[in-house]
Amino acid sequence: MELDQDTRPHVALRRQRPLVLEVRDELERMILHGDIAPGDRLNEYALAEQLGVSRAPVREAARSLEREGLVTAVANEGVYVRKLGLEDALQLYDLRALMAGHLCAVLASHADAAIKAELRGCVAHMDSLIGSGDEPGYFELNLAFHDRIAEAAGPNADRARALYIAFGKEVRLLRRRVLDGAASLTQSNEEHDRIVAAIEAGDVEGARKAGAWHHENGKKRLLDRL
Amino acid sequence: MELDQDTRPHVALRRQRPLVLEVRDELERMILHGDIAPGDRLNEYALAEQLGVSRAPVREAARSLEREGLVTAVANEGVYVRKLGLEDALQLYDLRALMAGHLCAVLASHADAAIKAELRGCVAHMDSLIGSGDEPGYFELNLAFHDRIAEAAGPNADRARALYIAFGKEVRLLRRRVLDGAASLTQSNEEHDRIVAAIEAGDVEGARKAGAWHHENGKKRLLDRL
DNA sequence: CAACAGAATATTGTTGACAATTGAGAGATG
DNA sequence: CATCTCTCAATTGTCAACAATATTCTGTTG
Numbered sequence: 001m002e003l004d005q006d007t008r009p010h011v012a013l014r015r016q017r018p019l020v021l022e023v024r025d026e027l028e029r030m031i032l033h034g035d036i037a038p039g040d041r042l043n044e045y046a047l048a049e050q051l052g053v054s055r056a057p058v059r060e061a062a063r064s065l066e067r068e069g070l071v072t073a074v075a076n077e078g079v080y081v082r083k084l085g086l087e088d089a090l091q092l093y094d095l096r097a098l099m100a101g102h103l104c105a106v107l108a109s110h111a112d113a114a115i116k117a118e119l120r121g122c123v124a125h126m127d128s129l130i131g132s133g134d135e136p137g138y139f140e141l142n143l144a145f146h147d148r149i150a151e152a153a154g155p156n157a158d159r160a161r162a163l164y165i166a167f168g169k170e171v172r173l174l175r176r177r178v179l180d181g182a183a184s185l186t187q188s189n190e191e192h193d194r195i196v197a198a199i200e201a202g203d204v205e206g207a208r209k210a211g212a213w214h215h216e217n218g219k220k221r222l223l224d225r226l
Numbered sequence: 227m228e229l230d231q232d233t234r235p236h237v238a239l240r241r242q243r244p245l246v247l248e249v250r251d252e253l254e255r256m257i258l259h260g261d262i263a264p265g266d267r268l269n270e271y272a273l274a275e276q277l278g279v280s281r282a283p284v285r286e287a288a289r290s291l292e293r294e295g296l297v298t299a300v301a302n303e304g305v306y307v308r309k310l311g312l313e314d315a316l317q318l319y320d321l322r323a324l325m326a327g328h329l330c331a332v333l334a335s336h337a338d339a340a341i342k343a344e345l346r347g348c349v350a351h352m353d354s355l356i357g358s359g360d361e362p363g364y365f366e367l368n369l370a371f372h373d374r375i376a377e378a379a380g381p382n383a384d385r386a387r388a389l390y391i392a393f394g395k396e397v398r399l400l401r402r403r404v405l406d407g408a409a410s411l412t413q414s415n416e417e418h419d420r421i422v423a424a425i426e427a428g429d430v431e432g433a434r435k436a437g438a439w440h441h442e443n444g445k446k447r448l449l450d451r452l
Numbered sequence: 453c454a455a456c457a458g459a460a461t462a463t464t465g466t467t468g469a470c471a472a473t474t475g476a477g478a479g480a481t482g
Numbered sequence: 483c484a485t486c487t488c489t490c491a492a493t494t495g496t497c498a499a500c501a502a503t504a505t506t507c508t509g510t511t512g
Contacts, residue, residue, distance in 0.1 A: 019465075060286070067293035159321060270463075271462090302503055
């Protein structure tokens with residue numbers, strides 16, 4: 001006998017995705033997009049009404065966001081969008097650099113020819129983008145490049161990768177647009193080249209150092225703008 | 227007019243500490259103590275009844291534990307005590323070593339005479355404990371030694387410290403008593419000495435390397451027992 | 453007897469209501 | 483007029499009930 005794909009009473013109210021995840025994503029978007037400013041309190045009641053759900057999912061979503069460091073909860077008072085001080089941002093840069101270095105090191109320890117070629121091609125492509133003055137294109141590919149390294153590091157580094165990503169999100173809480181100011185694109189891509197070279201050579205500690213160094217420059221650039 | 231210290235109806239049910247924190251601590255204790263085995267599901271209803279509270283605090287506490295990596299939540303199914311595979315444990319050792327190295331590095335960059343003397347005395351004391359064959363005493367002081375380093379690294383590393391502590395808790399989820407097998411106490415304390423020496427010298431990268439190396443040995447010891 | 457459909461049960465997801473706590477403003481008092 | 487206390491409103495903490503979903507058991511069928 002053939003099965004009906006959907007035997008449920010009303011197709012309309014289909015919701016595969018748990019409500020709390022929807023709420024979580026929406027809150028994250030609001031925070032990262034700046035709709036809710038750092039230091040503001042998340043009013044459970046208001047948010048619940050605004051999102052058309054009960055307070056419980058909002059509460060749970062808030063805890064989930066706390067896990068990512070985007071908000072901090074105070075007992076009997078509420079959860080606040082985390083206000084990132086300069087010290088916090090510097091710590092995040094340090095830890096992110098640490099994770100990036102680790103990911104490069106792990107990748108260097110077991111990179112195959114395919115990923116080496118891909119990364120090498122990536123750097124070459126970025127070089128050509130610099131030559132043609134395409135900054136937005138460079139930034140986009142730059143992101144993809146680092147994502148690819150994190151991904152290629154493999155399952156034995158997925159915890160480090162998760163932290164790397166989380167730190168990246170957190171640092172965006174810093175007052176807007178201090179960080180994305182362009183460094184020298186040429187210098188940046190030279191650092192990329194050093195990273196790939198170390199990975200190609202299977203130089204684990206060299207890759208770690210190159211990866212960490214590249215990210216520490218972001219911190220240095222931030223410090224220069226004071 | 228003099229105020230009564232406690233004007234609430236019944237003194238008995240005074241509770242300063244939020245209930246969810248009590249539940250969280252109790253659950254953490256149960257998990258770390260092994261009352262709930264890795265892979266087991268946390269039954270909200272049963273736990274709520276057992277602890278004499280409603281399900282809501284239990285749910286929140288579970289989310290909070292998820293934040294620490296002690297449990298993993300599956301939608302519409304429940305939260306499970308995290309089952310730590312060998313690969314996970316190895317990752318944790320790596321990351322913990324990374325954090326330890328970072329903490330040592332930060333401390334080395336701004337250690338004052340007092341903390342240097344304290345750590346130096348700590349190592350000396352541990353040496354004497356080895357001499358008198360007091361293993362339990364050594365382990366206890368060993369813990370205190372590392373805690374002290376983490377603490378003395380200061381507020382500019384409190385994020386790294388938090389991760390260091392969290393990783394330490396997580397690794398305890400590994401099947402019991404594989405990890406605390408004693409290495410050579412003498413060798414261990416020699417590594418302590420190297421750490422302190424680098425800190426005393428203000429050798430940031432040397433301290434990082436020594437701190438990380440010391441913790442990587444834990445990983446190596448684990449791998450030896452396979 | 454194996455395998456599958458379907459009901460019964462157990463468990464999580466969600467909701468609205470109530471209790472407890474915090475913060476702010478009104479009013480009294482020196 | 484400053485300050486302190488008390489009351490009140492706003493908000494979070496907790497609870498118990500209901501809805502949706504997953505799991506288990508059972509009876510039927512080939």
